[in-house]
Amino acid sequence: MRIGELAERTGTPRRLLRYYEEQELIMPTRCANGYRDYDERFVDRVVQIRGLLDAGLPTRIIKQILPCLDKPRVIHFKDATPEMLATLEGELDRMNHRIACLTRNRDAIEEYLEVVRQDKAPEPAAQSPGGR
Amino acid sequence: MRIGELAERTGTPRRLLRYYEEQELIMPTRCANGYRDYDERFVDRVVQIRGLLDAGLPTRIIKQILPCLDKPRVIHFKDATPEMLATLEGELDRMNHRIACLTRNRDAIEEYLEVVRQDKAPEPAAQSPGGR
DNA sequence: TCGAACCATCACATACATGTGAGGGTCAAC
DNA sequence: GTTGACCCTCACATGTATGTGATGGTTCGA
Structure with a gap:
């Protein structure tokens, strides 16, 4: 699919899809005419990225953790340097916080x-201060 | 306590304590000489603010939810306009997401x-691809 | 063949949290 | 009374995720 459809299906401005690509969070292929071509999988991925961004993670970190979450993950074992693992543990910690x-x-x-709803809703009987 | 002590006890730059005040998240009193004077309660509050900021909430929202969390909350009942409650519900939703x-x-x-640790740690026996 | 609706890159602008430093007051210890 | 460690108020700078628009290529249907 092209960028417009992905934008619509994920509720994400095109501008940001290009930005995420610039940050290497997503790497669409290109059609012959230069148009970005997105695989179906990118829908979920973009939603996930937005969720993490909204939760305060910077793209730099998201870029690091994303590949580890792909399910046939055997491919990513060799990328697991000690520093990388340390970073992940650190992020795990921050996420828990x-x-x-x-x-x-x-x-x-x-x-x-x-409490506020209880204070507003019920029949106007004897009530603690602040009642309507 | 003055700003220096609060900064140290919360691990927060003075600059940010002043910024939070500018955003009306904290309102310290002033000594006769103009120095900010922070109550003990501000220690927890600042930590809370930083946690929420780190979790992606903007100061504008934090400012709205903070007063609702103070425990003798009777005081804040009258502030509970319908729009305010709607905002809170919306934020509740976003926080859940x-x-x-x-x-x-x-x-x-x-x-x-x-999985990665299991793949690295145990005695080097027959292993799936990607092993060391 | 023209126009509309896409797409591309590039560049500048904004909001927000944060960094940094200048210029100057307060105060306690020496 | 001077020094050093605080504090004050500006004000300008930075990084990150975004908004917005200019300029131009591609595709497709009227």
Whole structure:
């Protein structure tokens, strides 16, 4: 598929698809006329990239972890230098921190919303301060 | 405490503490001489801010959710306009997406690391391709 | 054959978090 | 009273992910 279709199917501006390519996150082939030609697999991949970017990972890191996640991963064993593994472990750590932080705050927001809704919804009886 | 101590205790450049204040994420009082005066509570708060920033939330959003998380939260009930609640729900959603994405990728990295380690560590017997 | 709808590259602009430094005040210790 | 370690307020610079537009090639249907 060409860039327009991929853009539409992933909800991503063309500009960014080209940017991700420049950052070597995705490497589409080219048609004879120079147009980018994207494989079906790129749909998922782009969505994954966007998710990781949104979660705070820079392209530099995403570029490193992406190849490790492809499923027939035997191919990538030889790339696994010690430094590379160390980087991955470091990122694993940061991701765990992020997950913990997000989860903590999400739970807190959820609780807040529940409490506020309880305070607004029920029949107007005796209520603690702040009630409507 | 003054800015230097807070910076050291949170591992945050002074520059950023002033920036967070400019963005109205933290509002220290001032001493007579104009120095910022930080309460003990700011230590946790700054750490929380940094965690959320690292997880991809912009200061604009952090500013909105922070006050909802303070524990004697009765004070903040009146701020809960419908638009505000909608925003919060939206952010809750995005945070859930982020958490899901991070968790998925973390698990995949973890699995990858396990497989690679298994491939490198054990006694050199018959092994699948890619072995050392 | 023309126009619309794609595609290409290039370049400049923006928002946001952050770095860095200049120019100057405060204060405690010597 | 001078020095050094703080603090202040600017203000300009950087990196990263984005927005936007100029300029031009390709394809295809009217």
